[in-house]
Amino acid sequence: MASSDALTAADLGKRYRRGWALRDCDFSVPHGRISALVGPNGAGKTTLMALAAGLLEPTEGQVRVMGRAPDRRGIPADLAFLAQDKPLYRGFTVADMLRAGRALNTTWDQAYAERLVYEAGVPRTARIGTLSGGQRTRVALAVTLGRRPRVLMLDEPLADLDPIARDEVMRTLMAEAADTGMTVLLSSHVLSDLENVCDHLVLLADGRTRLCGDVADLLAGHRLLVGPADGDLAADTVVERRTTARQVTALVRGHSPAPGWESHEPTLEELVMAHLRAGSAAARAREVAA
Ligand SMILES: Nc1ncnc2c1ncn2[C@@H]1O[C@H](COP(=O)(O)OP(=O)(O)OP(=O)(O)O)[C@@H](O)[C@H]1O
Numbered sequence: 380m381a382s383s384d385a386l387t388a389a390d391l392g393k394r395y396r397r398g399w400a401l402r403d404c405d406f407s408v409p410h411g412r413i414s415a416l417v418g419p420n421g422a423g424k425t426t427l428m429a430l431a432a433g434l435l436e437p438t439e440g441q442v443r444v445m446g447r448a449p450d451r452r453g454i455p456a457d458l459a460f461l462a463q464d465k466p467l468y469r470g471f472t473v474a475d476m477l478r479a480g481r482a483l484n485t486t487w488d489q490a491y492a493e494r495l496v497y498e499a500g501v502p503r504t505a506r507i508g509t510l511s512g513g514q515r516t517r518v519a520l521a522v523t524l525g526r527r528p529r530v531l532m533l534d535e536p537l538a539d540l541d542p543i544a545r546d547e548v549m550r551t552l553m554a555e556a557a558d559t560g561m562t563v564l565l566s567s568h569v570l571s572d573l574e575n576v577c578d579h580l581v582l583l584a585d586g587r588t589r590l591c592g593d594v595a596d597l598l599a600g601h602r603l604l605v606g607p608a609d610g611d612l613a614a615d616t617v618v619e620r621r622t623t624a625r626q627v628t629a630l631v632r633g634h635s636p637a638p639g640w641e642s643h644e645p646t647l648e649e650l651v652m653a654h655l656r657a658g659s660a661a662a663r664a665r666e667v668a669a
Pocket residue numbers: 395396397399400418419420421422423424425426427
């Protein structure tokens with residue numbers, strides 16, 4: 380592992396009773412990146428975060444956070460993990476939740492947590508059980524960020540937020556990462572939310588890492604080509620090829636000249652969608668062959 384990496388996995392695998400949820404998973408996220416963890420339903424994103432947080436034990440391989448393997452003594456002070464079900468006490472008020480955060484965390488920043496709750500427009504006196512799903516998410520984020528973690532993992536934090544709240548949350552994360560150098564791993568299915576925020580990508584498909592790296596490098600390493608339906612391309616460069624009656628659109632690796640093809644750098648959404656579709660086509664082919 381390079382000392383510049385905040386999160387790494389090597390040959391990481393987790394098998395549940397029904398089979399492998401994650402297998403041969405290798406990736407690294409350098410310090411200070413905001414990394415998008417992307418993959419179809421069941422790809423292993425939640426399992427990966429739970430392994431990194433030490434909530435699950437790997438069946439094989441290893442994962443490291445800030446150079447340390449997680450252990451059973453609980454989540455270390457410099458790591459925060461906000462799970463999909465956002466655990467909060469329904470009977471507590473928002474102020475009680477922040478008090479609990481202060482009592483339980485040595486690195487707690489009360490003023491920052493209070494500011495995040497205030498900016499979310501959530502009353503401090505309201506009981507958690509009476510809040511909307513989106514308001515609960517904002518409180519859970521305040522409790523998570525109030526710990527001032529150096530590494531933050533968020534499992535689909537944006538799912539129940541309205542577009543303005545999503546924008547505010549993403550801005551908060553970007554500001555925090557820029558100010559403190561915090562590393563963020565963020566899973567989401569809404570690619571447009573990630574496009575302007577994430578500078579790093581980990582793409583899982585079928586329990587394996589399909590892509591990992593800085594977004595700028597990954598985009599620069601691919602081209603989106605549009606050409607005639609009978610156009611030829613070097614097969615080993617093609618990630619995905621889609622044909623309509625009149626033309627072919629193909630995502631290819633590298634920059635080999637393709638005369639007669641229109642060529643441009645893909646957007647993050649185009650890159651991710653092509654790899655996801657190619658990954659599910661490969662998984663279907665493996666199932667048929669088995
Ligand atoms: N506790 C468990 N017991 C058995 N199988 C599990 C368990 N948790 C997850 N799985 C299986 O492991 C695989 C990966 O699940 P995981 O929740 O990590 O995927 P995900 O990428 O987070 O999915 P989603 O996008 O739907 O949240 C799935 O096939 C799932 O059914």
